Amino acid sequence: MATSKSMFWKPDDTDLFTAERESQIEDQTTSLVFNANRSLNLVAQRKRLPIARYKTEILYCLENFQTLVIVGECGSGKSTQIPQFLYEHGWHSKGLIGITQPRRISAITLATRVSEEMGDVIGSGSVGVAVRFLSKCSGNTKIKYMTEGILLREILANPLLSQYSIIMIDEAHERSVLTDCVLGLLKKIAKKRSSFKIIISSATLDADLFSDFFNFKTKQSPKDTSMILTVEGRMYENPIFYLQEPCADYVRETVNTVIKIHSKEAPGDILAFLTGQEEVYQAINMLRDHMELLGLDETQLKVLPMHGSLTHHDQLRVFFHTPRSTRKVIIATNIAETSVTIPGIAYVVDCGFIKLKWYVAEHQMDMLIIVPASQACCRQRAGRAGRTKSGKVFRLFTEEHYNQLPIVKPPEMRRTDLSMTILSLKALGIDNILRFNFPSPPPAKNMLASIELLHAYGALDGEGQLNSPDGYMMAEMPLNPALSKMLLASCDLGCSDEILSIVAMMQVQQFFSRPNSGQGAINARRARRNFEVAEGDLITMLNVYNAFVSNGCTKEFCGQYHIMYRHLKRVVEIRNQLASIIVKQFKLKLVSCGTEIIKIQKAITAGLFPFAAYLHHSGSYRMVRGDCEVSIHPTSCLYTEKQPSWIVFAEVLHTTKLFVKDITVIDSRWLLELAPHYFDKSTARN
CATH class of the missing domain: 3.40.50.300 (P-loop containing nucleotide triphosphate hydrolases)
Known part of the structure; x- marks a missing residue:
């Protein structure tokens, strides 16, 4: 890492009252004085x-x-x-x-x-x-x-x-x-x-x-x-340091940099940016292994995750003050990049990469790809330090690499699926979507592909108008069209209760913990096998949710089976909200199909039929639409099993190749039964 530069430290006069000091307030009079002082402090901050x-x-x-x-x-x-x-x-x-x-x-x-x-x-x-x-x-x-x-x-x-x-x-x-x-x-x-x-x-x-x-x-x-x-902007000094040579593994380098900061730098909390939830927990596990080797505990280094799938309470934990003797380390996705001032952050570690959605109109699907961040993104990340005190920014790439980065990232409108946007605009009565005045107009092929997909789901009629009632209900649901269609189809198939649980589980990216240590990883894998089924990942999700609820939603159950308790609690909250929308707003009934798994698989197929793939004689999977080659992701429960002939999937991740996640095994005949307008016998292959 580059040699440190000298700098002048300014006193941290914006964080005068910590949780430790607050706990010392013993009577009401002192509390009133404290609150008055705190109010004065806030007024002073505003003026500065x-x-x-x-x-x-x-x-x-x-x-x-x-x-x-x-x-x-x-x-x-x-x-x-x-x-x-x-x-x-x-x-x-x-x-x-x-x-x-x-x-x-x-x-x-x-x-x-x-x-x-x-x-x-x-x-x-x-x-x-x-x-x-x-x-x-x-x-x-x-x-x-x-x-x-x-x-x-x-x-x-x-x-x-x-x-x-x-x-x-x-x-x-x-x-x-x-x-x-x-x-x-x-x-x-x-x-x-x-x-x-x-x-x-x-x-x-x-x-x-x-x-x-x-x-x-x-x-x-x-x-x-x-x-x-x-x-004009920042109130405190915020020098930036670069690597002298590129690093091979930015997750490992992030962990090493955090340890170096803790051992060599002055007191102050650390915020490290990674691209996604899996990398966040990988880094946290590695950090805890380092802490164990160095003899550190949570009273010295408190490590917290921050990403979009956390519950509301767990997201707010990063804002809580820690004792003066404790350094807080927050490992975050780009959720912490904008408009969030976390008290006490003095050091930012920027991996230099970001995960973006990229829409491929030919296959009508979004791909998650990891790409270098833009210069604007790096500046935003750097801005998280130096907000309430002087800080430092450590970028895990060279200065030459930074100068070669794009100034800004492409607007999402030009690189993502527009189905939900089209539904919303149609519900507002805007008929000519192609001529709608966007700040950055999307590619016409993306727009047409999304309109075609909505027509296939039955949300739009042949004239491009919203169908009633399905189109209007899909526009009002806080879900993407594939999941909305899945829920609506489940009401007809008599398995809406189970599909609602699956949809809620799909809002959380990860619910099984993945320890780094050898024995811990083996135990976690064994625990996961209790829920895995041959029908695929979405039915496995349903098993996890049902087991969690039937065992009283307890932490003890989650600990026994290496399940993330806070994520399952979040799923319960989301499911309750969705149930309220389905029952109260749309007047639909929640019905359980019991053990009739085929009904659940059919409902899933009704929503994910555009993302169907078959097992090619070469041993890989090919998408029915577009003949694109894909592979089962290593985290899928089907990865080490006998490969099924036909699958549908909900997510694509592009790393070394195209991996598909959230997979369900299907029968090819269901595609002709549920989407005859989308498939014909010459398309479906056996």
């Missing part, structure tokens, strides 16, 4: 944030322009302070102040922070939050944090968003499908409602693109309707 110097300019621009594009560096305070500026200036009297975030954890933590600064209780006071499967809002809510998916559903219910006076799209540089879809719809709303205001903000953003997109200037109305404002 760079964004505070731009309050007047922000309010002036909103009075004179319909759209304000704010480019603010990490740590400027834009995500927490701008909504409060608007509230203090009276914008809440004209309607709700809405702020969108690309991820649920960002929305929750920012709402919690703002409610704390305003002296409110989140949900019952002026600040509320709404994310998928969780809503804390009331009649008193004036500032509402939410994910972009929630805003899209609110547009479905109220196309002009008449309840909102202003919408702020935060972290717009992520350019997710939902971001671009929402921006296209907000442009339509802005043309209809001249009093409606839009703020677009990010630390790294192509400001001109969005300013031009929302500028409605014409010959008849020559006045600009959008404005760009740049805000």
Whole structure:
């Protein structure tokens, strides 16, 4: 690693009160003094944030322009302070102040922070939050944090968003499908409602693109309707270090770097970025092995995961203060990349890679591929340090490699399946999807492939209009069309109770623990065999869920069978929410098929039939549509078994070759029975 540079450390005056100090408060009087001091400390922090110097300019621009594009560096305070500026200036009297975030954890933590600064209780006071499967809002809510998916559903219910006076799209540089879809719809709303205001903000953003997109200037109305404002950023020093030579294994190098930081650097928590959940747990297991060899325990080095499949409570654990003698190490996916300020982070370790979805129109499927991160992504990661104290950033690649990285990653709209987007726009009454005004129009072949897939699912008719009722129900379900179709088909086949459990399990990426040590790995594999069946991974998931519930949802059961308790608890929460939607909103019945596994397999086939593959005489699998060669992933329960002739799968991972995951064994005749419009006898091969 590069030689350390000298630097000046600034005192950590933004984190004066730790959990350890709070625990020493013994009586109510001291507690009141503590809370008063804490409030004063929050006020002082707000005044020191760079964004505070731009309050007047922000309010002036909103009075004179319909759209304000704010480019603010990490740590400027834009995500927490701008909504409060608007509230203090009276914008809440004209309607709700809405702020969108690309991820649920960002929305929750920012709402919690703002409610704390305003002296409110989140949900019952002026600040509320709404994310998928969780809503804390009331009649008193004036500032509402939410994910972009929630805003899209609110547009479905109220196309002009008449309840909102202003919408702020935060972290717009992520350019997710939902971001671009929402921006296209907000442009339509802005043309209809001249009093409606839009703020677009990010630390790294192509400001001109969005300013031009929302500028409605014409010959008849020559006045600009959008404005760009740049805000200075970080409050603390944040030097960056590179490797002198490339590393062969970035997961192992991440672990080694964390150990070096702990042994050589000053106190401060560590945030390490990896590409996915499996790598996160691989690194955590390796770290714990190192800790055991070095004689370290959790009172010295506390290791925590952070990824999208964690329960709400487990995601929030990374924000809890630790004793002064304990260094916190957070191993995270890119969920921690934006809008999340984790207290105490002084060191960031960046692996330099990211996992992206990439849509292949010819095969009508998304592939997960691991690619080098963009420069914008690396800057965002670096911005997680130096927020509340001085820090350092360690990049596990050379400086020359960084200079060769793309400036930004391609917008998700141009590289992903658009089925859900098309369903949502169709439900809004937008008929000509190909001419819808997106900030970055998707490739026409991707759009046409998604329309064809929706027609195959029965969501769209021959004219491209939503079918009733299936099309409308699929548009309103918080699931992708394949899983929505699977649920609807299960209601007809009489196995909706089992399919609901499978769909909930599919929302969690991993539920079996995988110890690194030899004997631990053997024991975990033996435990897993108790649930595995010849019908495939999805039925195995159902067995795990049923066993967990029948054993009282206890930690003891999970420990015995090497199952991640927190993930199964999350599955239970998701299943309950989905059940409420199915029964209360759609008036469908949950019916169990008992031991009739074929009904479950047929329902799965009804949703995943476009992703069918057959065993080729060469020993590999070929997709029926497109004749693409795929292989069973090593984590599948079918990997070491006798290979079935026909399968369907739910996920593709592209590493050394195309691997398929979440597999179910099927009978080829079901494809002709359930999707005769999609297959014919000349296509199905025996």
